[in-house]
Amino acid sequence: MRVMKFGGTSVGSGDAIRQVVSILSAAHRPDAPVIAVVSAMSGITNLLLEAAADAAQGRLIETSDVRHRLLDRHLVAAAELIRDAGLRQDVATSMAALTDQCLRLIESVQVLGDLSPRVTDWISSFGERMSSRLIAGILRDHGTPAEAVDADQVIITDGVFGGASPLFEQTREAAAARLRPLLEKGILPVVTGFFGADVNGVTTTLGRGGSDFSAAIIGSALDAEEIIIWTDVNGVMTANPKLVPEARTIPAVSFAEATEMAYFGANVIHPRTMQLPAERGIPIWIRNTFEPEHPGTRIGPEPVENGVVKAITAIPGLSVITVEGAGLLTVAGVTARVFTAVAGAGVNVFMISQASSQNSLSFVVRSSDAATARRVLEAEFELDLLRARLLRVWEDPDVAIVAVVGAGMRGTPGVAGRVFQTLGAEGINIVAIAQGSSELNISCAIAASEVARAVPALHRAFGLGEQPA
Ligand SMILES: Nc1ncnc2c1ncn2[C@@H]1O[C@H](COP(=O)(O)OP(=O)(O)O)[C@@H](O)[C@H]1O
Ligand SMILES: N[C@@H](CC(=O)OP(=O)(O)O)C(=O)O
Numbered sequence: 053m054r055v056m057k058f059g060g061t062s063v064g065s066g067d068a069i070r071q072v073v074s075i076l077s078a079a080h081r082p083d084a085p086v087i088a089v090v091s092a093m094s095g096i097t098n099l100l101l102e103a104a105a106d107a108a109q110g111r112l113i114e115t116s117d118v119r120h121r122l123l124d125r126h127l128v129a130a131a132e133l134i135r136d137a138g139l140r141q142d143v144a145t146s147m148a149a150l151t152d153q154c155l156r157l158i159e160s161v162q163v164l165g166d167l168s169p170r171v172t173d174w175i176s177s178f179g180e181r182m183s184s185r186l187i188a189g190i191l192r193d194h195g196t197p198a199e200a201v202d203a204d205q206v207i208i209t210d211g212v213f214g215g216a217s218p219l220f221e222q223t224r225e226a227a228a229a230r231l232r233p234l235l236e237k238g239i240l241p242v243v244t245g246f247f248g249a250d251v252n253g254v255t256t257t258l259g260r261g262g263s264d265f266s267a268a269i270i271g272s273a274l275d276a277e278e279i280i281i282w283t284d285v286n287g288v289m290t291a292n293p294k295l296v297p298e299a300r301t302i303p304a305v306s307f308a309e310a311t312e313m314a315y316f317g318a319n320v321i322h323p324r325t326m327q328l329p330a331e332r333g334i335p336i337w338i339r340n341t342f343e344p345e346h347p348g349t350r351i352g353p354e355p356v357e358n359g360v361v362k363a364i365t366a367i368p369g370l371s372v373i374t375v376e377g378a379g380l381l382t383v384a385g386v387t388a389r390v391f392t393a394v395a396g397a398g399v400n401v402f403m404i405s406q407a408s409s410q411n412s413l414s415f416v417v418r419s420s421d422a423a424t425a426r427r428v429l430e431a432e433f434e435l436d437l438l439r440a441r442l443l444r445v446w447e448d449p450d451v452a453i454v455a456v457v458g459a460g461m462r463g464t465p466g467v468a469g470r471v472f473q474t475l476g477a478e479g480i481n482i483v484a485i486a487q488g489s490s491e492l493n494i495s496c497a498i499a500a501s502e503v504a505r506a507v508p509a510l511h512r513a514f515g516l517g518e519q520p521a
Contacts (some may be wrong), residue, residue, distance in 0.1 A: 053235065054079070055087045055276045057267035060094035061284040062341040063183050065133035069487050071341050073133070075282065076240060077196040085235045088242045091263040092179020093125055097246070100154070104175045104239060107158050108167035118158065122178075123151045126186050134193045141387060146395040147182055154178040169213035171249065173257045179264070180244035187487035189244040200238040205230045207248025207265055209256045209270050216248060218269045220328075223248070225274040226469060243270060260444035264322040268336070272328035279329060281321060284339040287349030288320055289350070290516035291364045295507045297518035302349055302362055305331065307374060309362060309459050310351040312492045317367040318457035326351065332379075346492055360467060362458035371422040372448040372483060375429060376412040377441055387413065393432040399425050402453055403497055405484035414484060416497050422447045451483060452503045455495035456510060462491040471496065474513040480506050 056079065072090075080086040091097075103118045106316040134140040156177050161167050184200040191198035208223045209216035234241045245263025249255050250510045257329050258265045264281055271279040290312065299380060305313070307330035314323035320338060329336055330353065363506035375390055390413060394401060403416040417425050427447045430437065435443075461467050468487065471494055475482055483497040498506055 053085050053087065053274060053276050055089060055267050055271035055274075055279045056165065057089040057263055057279070058091065058187075058281045058341060059263065059281070060091045060096075062282050063092075063187060064094035066129040067189060067400060068341065069183060070130055071344070072187065072282070073190055073194050073196075075341065075344055076191060076198075077194055080196060082238045083374055083481070085238075086240055087155045087200045088187070088240060089147045089230060089245045089263060089267040089270060090183050090242060092183050092247045093129075094180035095160075096122065096125070096182075097176055097260075100176050100178060101172070104157050104167055107162035108164070108165060108516075110165050115359075117313055118446050119151055123147055123156070126182050128246060130186060130189065133190045137194050137235065139189055139193050143186060146185050150178055150182050150185070151191060151445055152299070168456060170254065174212045174255045177244070177247045177255050180246050184242045184244045191240060191242065192456045196240055197238055198242050199281045200233055201230060201234075201241045201243045203244045204253060204255055204265060205211045205247035206243055207260075209248040209250050209252030211252075211254065211256055213256055215259045216250070217258075218248065218250070218328075221274070222251065223269060224273040224297070227270055231270075231274065243485045257323070259322075261319060261322045261436060262324070264325040268325045268328050271334055272332055275332070275448065276334055278335050278337060278340055280337045280341055281325075283318060283320055284340065284342060286346045288318060288351070288363070288374040290362065291511045292318070292366070292505055293427075295366070296364070296506060296511045296517070297417060297513065300517065301346070302345070302353075304350045304352065305355060305362060306459060307336075307351060308490070309457060312455075312488070313363050313365055313457050313491075316453065316457060316493060317365040317376075318363060335462055339412060359457055361456045361463050361515075363456075364458060364507050364514070364516065366507050367402065367453045367455075368500055368503060369419050370416050370497070372414050372416055372451050372497060373421045373422060373425050373429070374412055374414040374448065375433070375445050377436065378443070381441055386440060388481075389432055390415075390429065393428045394425050396411070397421075397424050397428045399428075401490050403484055403486045403495060405486070405497075416451060416453065419449055422449065448483070450500040451497050453495050453497050453499040454503060454506045454510065455493045456514065457493045459492055461494070468494050469511055471510065474509050478502075478505055478509050480509075 130143045188198040188200040198516040206227045226454045245266040247257045287301040292300040293299045311326045336351040408506040480502045
C-alpha cells in the first residue's frame, strides 16, 4: 500500500485535479492499493482564517462574498470534471452543505466577537473537507471507486489546537478500522489532510502546511511501502526555484537532511513529516504532479554523501528580539528566565546570539510571535525594568535566516568561511550566525530585503547549479 499526498496547488483548479485523477487512477490497483491525502484548494485555508479573524474583530464580513469564493471554486471544478449529472448534483449538494455549516460557524464568531483556538481549528478544516469530497466524486466519475474520509476518524491527536501531535497507538487502531475495510473492497480512500481529532472527536489541526505530516502519520500507522508527496516542483531542490531559477533537483537526501532543510525554510516538505517514517524506514518521495514522469527526490534512511552542501534555504518573516541590561548575563538565571518565559508562551526560537560584552541577549522568532515574546519578557522582567537593571526589550523586524544545509559539512573546514566571504562580497550584513550541533547546517540572520541576493549568491558560491547535487 502507498500513501499519496496532493498539496494545495495540485488540487487548486480543474486542470490540476485532472492530473491528480490521472495519477491516482493509474496507480491504484486491488493488489497495490493507494490511500490519497489531500490539502485544501490553494488559498482556501487562508480565506477561511481571514474570514474568521475578520468576524472576531467585529468587521462585518460579507458572508455572500465568502460563500462565493468558497463554494464557487469547488463547483466550477465539479462542473468541469464530473460528467454524470447525478454524481455532479450529489457533490454540489455536499459542497453546499459544508459551506453552510462553515458560514454558520463564522457567523457565530461574529456574534460572540470571540475566536477560540478550538473554533479556529474547526473553521480552517473545511477546505480539506470540501476538496476530499470533490476529488472522490471526480475519481468515481472517472471509474475509480473512491470515498472521502474525514481525518477526525483516522488521526487521533493530543488535542493541542493549531499544532497537534498524533497519539500513535490510537491512530494506528483508528486508521486500520476506518481505512482497511475500504482498501479490502478496492475503494481508494481520499482522506482530508491537515487535521485530526482528539480522543473526544474535537477537530485539531496539525499546523499550517500540515498535510505532509498527515500523509506521514497515516503511512506510518498502516506500514505503507512508501509515501509520495505530490507537489508543484520536481522534488527537493538545491534552492527554492522561485528564488534561484537554476536550482536543480536533489535525487536523494537523508531523513535528517530533509528535516533540516524543511526547518530552515524549504517549505516543499513540512519539518514534522520525517520523524515517523524515519523510525520505520519508510521512504518518502517528493514528486511533481505536473511532470509525473520526473523521478523527483527520494528521502530515505541512508546518509547520501554527494557534495558538502546540498541546499541553500531561507526563512522570511522573522524578527530579532533583544534583551539588554548592564551586566545582564552575569546575573545567574537570566538566560533560563528569558527562554522559559518565551517557551511558555508557545513561541519558537530559531536562533540565539549573545553579545560578548554580556550586556545583551538576542534571539530570532517569527514576526507574528514578536509581540507575544516582548509581552511575556516585559512581564517576566517587570521588577528588573523598574529597578533599571534591565534597560529594555526591543524588536528588530524584517529579518530572515538563510542557511546552507548538507550532511557532508560535518567535519569539513571552510564552509562557514565561504558563507561569510560570499555574503561579505555582496555587501550583506550578518545580524547573527549559528551552526547546529549536528553540523548539518550553518545559518545566518540577515535583513529580509537581502534574501533575494543572498540565496542565489550562496547557491553560486557552493556550485550547486552546476555539478550533480
Ligand atoms: N529547496 C526547495 N526545493 C523545492 N521547492 C522549494 C524549496 N524551497 C522552497 N520551495 C517551494 O516550495 C513550494 C512547494 O511547497 P507548497 O507550496 O507548500 O506545496 P504544496 O501546496 O504542494 O504543499 C515550491 O513551489 C517551491 O517554491
Ligand atoms: N491547507 C493547509 C494544509 C496544507 O498542508 O496545505 P498545503 O499542502 O497546500 O501546504 C494549509 O494551508 O496550511
